[in-house]
Amino acid sequence: MWWFQQGLCFLPAALVIWTVASFVFAYITAVALRHVDPLVPYISDTGTMVPERCVFGIMLDVSAFLGIATVYVRYKQVEVLTNEEKPVFNRLNCLGLLLGWISSFGMCVVANFQKTTLFSMHLVGAILTFGVGALYILVQTVLSLKMQPHIHSKAIYLSRLGIGLWTLGSIISSIL
Numbered sequence: 001m002w003w004f005q006q007g008l009c010f011l012p013a014a015l016v017i018w019t020v021a022s023f024v025f026a027y028i029t030a031v032a033l034r035h036v037d038p039l040v041p042y043i044s045d046t047g048t049m050v051p052e053r054c055v056f057g058i059m060l061d062v063s064a065f066l067g068i069a070t071v072y073v074r075y076k077q078v079e080v081l082t083n084e085e086k087p088v089f090n091r092l093n094c095l096g097l098l099l100g101w102i103s104s105f106g107m108c109v110v111a112n113f114q115k116t117t118l119f120s121m122h123l124v125g126a127i128l129t130f131g132v133g134a135l136y137i138l139v140q141t142v143l144s145l146k147m148q149p150h151i152h153s154k155a156i157y158l159s160r161l162g163i164g165l166w167t168l169g170s171i172i173s174s175i176l
Contacts, residue, residue: 008069008073011066011069011070011073012070014066015063015066015067015070018059018062018063018066019060019063019066021059022055022056022059022060022062022063023056025052025055025056025059026052026053026055026056026059027052029051029052029055030049030052033049033051033052035048035049035052048114053114056111056114057111057112057114058111059111060107060108060110060111061107061108061111061112063107064104064105064107064108064111065104067100067103067104067107068100068101068104070100071096071097071100071101071103071104071136072097074096074100074140075093075094075096075097075100078093078096078143078147079093081147081151082147082151088146089143089146089147092139092142092143092146093143095139096136096139096140096143099132099133099135099136099139100133100136102128102132103128103129103130103132103133103136105128106124106125106126106127106128106129106130106132106133107125107129108125109121109122109124109125109128109129110122110125110126110129111125113125130167130170130171130174131171133167134164134167134168134171137160137163137164137167138164140160141157141160141161141164144156144157144160145157
């Protein structure tokens with residue numbers, strides 16, 4: 001059996017593929033209609049005009065729902081795998097669920113308030129998605145650290161730590 005045929009393991013892959021596709025389809029549409037420069041587009045200009053705004057918004061809303069489902073599945077996995085007598089796991093797991101859902105909600109805000117409508121709400125959505133998403137990654141990294149070596153290997157922890165550091169670097173470069 002393939003890895004994505006086991007339970008709900010397809011959700012993270014579907015989330016990544018669908019989210020990338022939403023940006024790619026909006027970009028292709030914007031370039032085809034000459035709304036953006038094909039060589040050096042400003043990412044926020046890609047989904048600002050009709051029809052790519054509509055395609056981008058609908059596809060990003062689907063990504064948000066996939067994100068909510070993926071975060072919930074991770075929450076349930078940690079809940080089942082960890083001992084319920086340890087309140088640290090329960091608190092971190094609940095915090096991770098809340099942060100993941102807020103980050104996914106941020107994708108809905110970005111999708112529905114693009115640059116042409118309310119730019120301030122677009123920025124709020126971006127902060128919710130990327131800022132709170134970085135906190136979610138941090139919580140999952142701490143959970144992986146506390147769950148090793150019994151449940152997670154050190155490689156899982158190190159890969160989550162690497163993704164967290166990469167995310168932090170991306171956020172800092174975006175702010176600058």
